[in-house]
Amino acid sequence: MMKVVLVGCGAMSRQWLDAARRIEGLAIAxxxxxxxxxxxxxxxxxxxxxxxxxxxxxxxxD
Incomplete structure (x- = not known):
């Protein structure tokens, strides 16, 4: 499982989060x-x- 942190939660973050949901083995930490x-x-x-x-x-x- 790869954990990632999204930096910046403006309008574009929705596209990043939607894409991240489609990647197997990826978790938004x-x-x-x-x-x-x-x-x-x-x-x-x-x-x-x-x-x-x-x-x-x-x-x-941390």
Whole structure:
């Protein structure tokens, strides 16, 4: 299983997340955006309940 973190949760992130869902063996482990509410909303939208959400890539990777 390959885990990835999506950096940036703006409009384009929907296309990235849709594509990621189609890749076997890929899991979205985290979402990062300067706007925490936007990252949290995208996680809810895509039912990423196990994803770490934050405003700092370093913090999400820890």
């Amino acid at each position: 985290g979402l990062v955006d300067l706007d925490a509410a936007r990252a949290e909303a995208r996680a809810r939208e895509y039912d990423l309940t196990n994803a770490v959400v934050g405003t700092s890539l370093d913090a999400v990777l």
